Amino acid sequence: MLMLKQRIWRTCVAIGSSIIGLSYAVLAVHHGFDVPGELVHAALFLAAGIALLYQTFKQQHEGSQMPxxxxxxxxxxxxxxxxxxxxxxxxxxxxxxxxxxxAEPNQEVLSKLRQEQAELVLERSKISIDDVDTVRRVIANYGAQVRAQI
Incomplete structure (x- = not known):
């Protein structure tokens, strides 16, 4: 189910990027290339959209199969x-x-907390169900933090 949701999301982003690229191209041509760099932007968005579509629908190799x-x-x-x-x-x-x-929030504290949040999100995205060592490390490290706050 997760793979299907990811494929749908990537497809939407790829189509959106392609549409933006085509729109830039049409506007650049329609305005006679008056805006510098518009054609470059168009090419970048279109290339990104096509590359993402390709990655989304290319056949999976044996090494990338589920465990x-x-x-x-x-x-x-x-x-x-x-x-x-x-x-x-x-x-x-x-x-x-x-x-x-x-009344007067400490911006340094807020910045540090937001950085920690970003690091946690990144850490969560790296967890793989078949990587037992990482799973156990996460439980040990963050479990202690969570228990300390209870």
């Missing part, structure tokens, strides 16, 4: 890791809200 059968332990640990990072993100969101609610 084989998973144990219930792997699935449980993966879900725990995702939930743990979700809780860590929620804690950062609450801290950002609390800081912004102050």
């Amino acid at each position: 084989g059968p998973l144990t219930s332990q792997q699935v449980a640990e993966y879900e725990c890791a995702m939930e743990t990072i979700g809780n860590a993100l929620a804690a950062r969101s609450q801290a950002i809200h609390d800081e912004r609610s102050k």
Whole structure:
């Protein structure tokens, strides 16, 4: 299901980029290339859209297939890791809200919290269900943080 959602999302972005590229090209030609760089922008958007469409629909290679059968332990640990990072993100969101609610919010604190949030989102995107070491590291590292905040 996730793969289908990703494919649909990529297709929408690719089509949008292609439409923007074509629109730029038509406007550039219609206005007689009065705006410098419009044709370059058109080519970039169109190329990006076509490349994304190609990547979305090219055949998957054997190495990029989903992992084989998973144990219930792997699935449980993966879900725990995702939930743990979700809780860590929620804690950062609450801290950002609390800081912004102050009469004079500390911009450095807000910046640090937002950076931590971005790092957590990146970390979450790198978790693979079949990478047991990463899953366990995430649970150990962020689990301790979440428990400390409870």
